[in-house]
Amino acid sequence: MPSFVNRRDLLKFGSMAAIGMGLRLPSLGMGNEEGILRNYGAADGLINLSSNENPYGISPKAREALLAALGEAHRYQYNHTNLKDFKKQLAAHYGVNEEQVLVTAGSGEALGLLPRHFNKGKLVTANPTFGILPATAKMLGQKVVEVPLTIDQKHDLPAMLKEVDDDTSLVYICNPANPSSTIVSPASLKNFCIEASKKAYVGVDEAYVDFLDAPDNESMLQLIERHPKVFVIGTFSKIHAMAGLRIGWVIGHASLIKPLAENYFIRTQMAMSALSMSAALASLKDPGWQKLSKEKNAAARDYTYHALKAMKIDVVKSYTNFLFFPIPNYKGDFAADMLQKNIFLRSSNYINGKWARASVGTMDEMKQFIEVMKQVQV
Ligand SMILES: Cc1ncc(COP(=O)(O)O)c(C=O)c1O
CATH class of the missing domain: 3.90.1150.10 (Aspartate Aminotransferase, domain 1)
Known part of the structure; x- marks a missing residue:
């Protein structure tokens, strides 16, 4: 080509x-x-x-950071003093601690890897929804229950909840939703996450959350401490305009992040590019x-x-x-x-x-x- x-x-x-x-x-x-x-x-x-x-x-500040990082491109990222605490800074930005953060090469990497971890029971999700996670689960032979959206193209939370049982390993829900572009209210999503997480893990993909205005822009990150089976998947590809730089994350309870990091991701997270992380940090500081x-x-x-x-x-x-x-x-x-x-x-x-x-x-x-x-x- x-x-x-x-x-x-x-x-x-x-x-x-x-x-x-x-x-x-x-x-x-x-x-x-x-x-x-x-x-x-x-x-x-x-x-x-x-x-x-x-x-x-990308933000002009991120551009500057990228250019500055180029001079250090021959170094491994762990040799960049300003990046040693990348995870810590990301955690501080989201008001969580480092043990609750997994950094991935775009959230797409996380979506492809999560079904490999949650492979014991069925996956409950919507149809249509963003495809990477359900498609990977199907490819791995997992049972995927796809609940149709409502007539107004929103997640049908009661119908999804009905499908969650003791045999469910993971619920994947995208809010705002792709491809339908709709949202469910923070209160109803919160309630759904709390109820569903009594039986299964619940991953909320918040790729587009930064496009929301108050009061819709509540992240489900608020649940992770008290509801350890709820976690959030995020990305720098959308509001930060870094789709090509490949930075994403999973934030959840340390009891989930630890095995994910140990079993399915490169422990040292050496996959992450120093250039991308430099740009991401600068972008976070440019609201x-x-x-x-x-x-x-x-x-x-x-x-x-x-x-x-x-x-x-x-x-x-x-x-x-x-x-x-x-x-x-x-x-x-x-x-x-x-x-x-x-x-x-x-x-x-x-x-x-x-x-x-x-x-x-x-x-x-x-x-x-x-x-x-x-x-x-x-
Ligand atoms: C809902 C949703 N999640 C995740 C992604 C993946 O984003 P990335 O892998 O660039 O972080 C996208 C990309 O379009 C998306 O729409």
């Missing part, structure tokens, strides 16, 4: 790869072709709304930049939401940096057709019908997206 491709090559390569792997192109991301396509989003004017990235880039990202995202999201509504598209109210909308009458392959028009997004058939998901790009990108949407019949 060349290091740079134009849009035509991208389409050609994506189709070839899809055919070669016996996959269909429609979902553009629900199969292995995703990895091939998503890397080339900037090619030839393509607007990449496929991966819920933050289009505003102003996060605020700017959040505000710009909200403005572009609200514009897009209302523009889609005006076109009679029944888009779901989003609490994230992406929008989820039904395309029940679309005859062809929506994502592939949009790609032909320079818009890279996802579409798929879920149990609740045919849907598309578009990340919120910059205001300019969203205006172009809306212009294209006006040309297609959904």
